[in-house]
Amino acid sequence: MSLKGKKILLGVTGSIAAYKSAILTRLLVKEGAEVQIIMSASASDFITPLTLSTLSKKPVLSRFQKDETGVWNNHVELGLWADLFLVAPISANTLAKFANGICDNLLSATYLSARCPVMVAPAMDLDMYQHPAVQSTIQRLESFGNIILDAESGELASGLSGQGRMMEPEHILAKVESFFASKAEFKGKKVLITMGPTQEALDPVRYISNHSSGKMGLALAEAFLSRGAEVFVISGPISLKVNKGSFRWQDVKSAKEMYEAASELHSQMDICIFAAAVADYTPAEIAPEKIKKNDVTLSIDLVKNVDIATNLGARKKQNQIHIGFALETEKEFDNAQRKLIKKNFDLIVLNSMKESGAGFQLDTNKVHIFHASGLSVESEILPKSQIATLIVDQIKNIPVWV
Template sequence: MSLQGKKILLGVTGSIAAYKSAHLTRLLVKAGAEVQIIMSASASDFITPLTLATLSKNPVLSQFKKDETGEWNNHVKLGLWADLFLIAPVSANTLAKFANGLCDNLLSAVYLSARCPVMLAPAMDLDMYQHPSVLANMSKLRSFGNQILDAESGELASGLSGQGRMMEPEHILLELLRYFNSSQEFKGKKVLITMGPTQEALDPVRFISNHSSGKMGLALAKAFQERGADVYVVSGPVSLEVEKEKFHWKDVNTANEMFRASSSIHPQMDICVFAAAVADYAPAKVSEEKIKKSDSNVILELKKNVDIAGELGKLKKINQIHVGFALETENEKENAKAKLQKKNFDLIVLNSTREEGAGFKLDTNKVEIFQGSGQSVSSEVSSKDVIANLILDQIKTIPVWI
C-alpha cells in the first residue's frame, strides 16, 4: 500500500511533540504523498520551518501574507487542494479553536475552509488530555466528522507517565494507508460483535459486573463497518457515544440475555467476535426487595453463567470464523492458547494487564494475537482503533477465510 499521488495538508501546532512532525513528514513523502505543511506561530518555537520545508520539498506556510509583494496564501484554495488534512500534533488550544470556529491564523482558516476529511492527533499532558473541556472539544470535533487519532500512553515531557503522547508517526501512517487503501474486503460479510460487561442482579438496586467499558468492541465494530461489513452488535450496559443506527444494535443486561440475542443471529453470521466481558457467575437467587444491611455478614451463593463463546463454538459451521478475547493474570500465553482450543476459536486476542496504558476503560491497549495454526503477532501500546484494525488484518490471514 502507498500514498502515491495523494495530497496531504499537514498542520503542526505548538507542542513539544512537534519534533515528531519531521519524522512524520519523511514517512508521508516516502509513501508517495505530496505534503504541504502549515505551521501555527508557536510551532516554530519547537521545530524550524526550514527543517520541515527541506523534508516536505515545499515551502512551509504560517502567515496569510506570502511576501512583501502583497500576495497572500489562499486558505480557501489550500482547503480545496488537499485529499486529507492532518494536524499532528494538535494542541489543546488549537482543538478549542477548531471546535468553536475561531479563526485567528492561517491554520484555523484552512481548517474551516477544508472540504476534505480531517484527522487530528492530539498531544498534551495527561491531566490536560482528560480535562472535561478538552474531552468535550474532542467529542464535538468527532460530531463534525473529524477523526481523532487517540493519544498514546508513555512518558510525557512533564516527567509524568500516562495518555497524552501524540500517536507515533508510524501508527499515523498506518491510519492514512488504511483510509486511502481500504479495499472493502469484508463487504458482504455479516459480523457479530458482543461487547461491554454484563450485569447480574442481586436485588432491584444492586448487581455483579466488571470494569469493561466496551471501547474495544466498539472500535472493532467501527473497523469492520469501515471495511464494508454488515455489523451486528450485542452490547451490555456501556456509557459510550455511539451512533447505533449505523449498526444492527441490541442492548442487553445479563449473560443469558446476551446469549439469547447472539444465538438468534449466530447461524447467519460469517464472523463472530466475542469481545464482551461476560460475568462468569450470577446470584443463585435474586431478592425481590432491596437487601437490608445488617450487623452480620452476608453469604452470597453464586451459580455458573452460560459460556456464550463456548456454546456457540459447539455450533460453529466450517465456513464461520470465531474470534475470542482473553485477559489473564498468570500463565497468560498458556491460558490463552488453551482457551483458543477449548472454545473452538480461530483466533484469540490476549489482553495485557501488566503494561501501562493497557486494560479496562482506557483508549489504548497492548495485545498478543494467537491463531489456531500457531501463528502469533504482538502489538505495542496503541489506540484501540489501531488494535482493532490489527485484529482485522489477522482475521484475513486465517486459512478458512471466505
C-alpha cells in the same frame, strides 16, 4: 482505484512544500474526488488561494466567516462532511497545534471537530524534522489514531539533503487510494461483536458485574465499520458516548440476555467477536425486594452462566470466523491457548492485568494474539484503536478468510 464520490478535506499550511498541494489537488480531482481546501493564514504566502480554488473548483476557506458567495465554512460541518481529512503539507507549528488542541484558526478547529480519519504529511527542514520535540509531536498525533505520511529524503529548500521533504503528491495519492481500498475490505460481510460487562441482578437495586468499560469492543466495532462491514453490536451496560445509529446496536444487561441476542444473530454472521466480559456466575435466585443489611455475613448461591463463546463455537459453520478474548493473571499463555481450542476460536487475544497501561478502563492495551494455525503476534502498548486495527488485520492470516 477511482476516488469517485469520495469527499476529501485538504489542509494546506505555511511551508515551502505548499506548492505541491496544487499538484496533489489536481491528482485527487482527476481521480474523481471532491476536494475542499482549507488554508492556514501563512499558507497563502507560498501559494495563492486562487490557484487552489481553480484546481479544486471550490472556494478556498481560511476563516470562520462566510465569504462573499455565501459558502459555508463552519468547522463542525466541514468535519462531518469529509470522508478523509488530509493535511499536506503540515508544518511543525500546525503539528504542535493539532497535538495539543490549540484551536486558533479554521484549520485546527476543523481538525478537533473532524470525525473522519486524519492523514498528515509533514514537511520541514532536516534538523527541524529530527528534533525530539517534533518527533514527540508526531508520535503523539499517531497515538490519537492519525495516519502519518512520513517525510521523504532528498534535497531540501535549505540546501541540505536528508529527511524532511513532504511525501511526493503521487505517493500521497497512492496512500489515499490504499486507504479507501482498505475501507471496502469487509464490504458485504456481517460482523457480530459482544462487548462491555454484564450485570447479574441480586435484587431490584444491586448486581454482580466487573470493571469492563467496553472501550476495546467499541474500537473493534469502529475498525470493522471503517472497512465496510455491517456491524452488529450486543453491548452490556457502558457509559461511553457512542453513535449507535452507525451500527446494528442492541443493549442488554445480563449474560442470559446477551446469549439470547447473540444466539439469534449467530447463524447470519461471517465474523463473530466475543469481546464482552461476561459474568461466569449469576445468583440462583433474585431477591424480590432489596436485601437488608441484617447479619454480619451474607451468603448468596451462584450458578454458572451459559458460556456464550463455547456454546456458539460448537455451532460454528465452516465458513465462519470466531475471535475471542482472554484476560489472565496466571499461566497466561497456557490458559489462553486452552481457551482457543476449547471454544473453537480461529484466534484469541490475550490481555494481561500485569502490564502497566493495559486492561480494563484504559485507553491503551497490550495484547498477544494466538492463531489456531500456530501463528502468534505480540503488540506494544498502543491505543485501543490501533490494537483493534492489528486484530482486524490478523483476520487476513486466518485460512477461512484467505
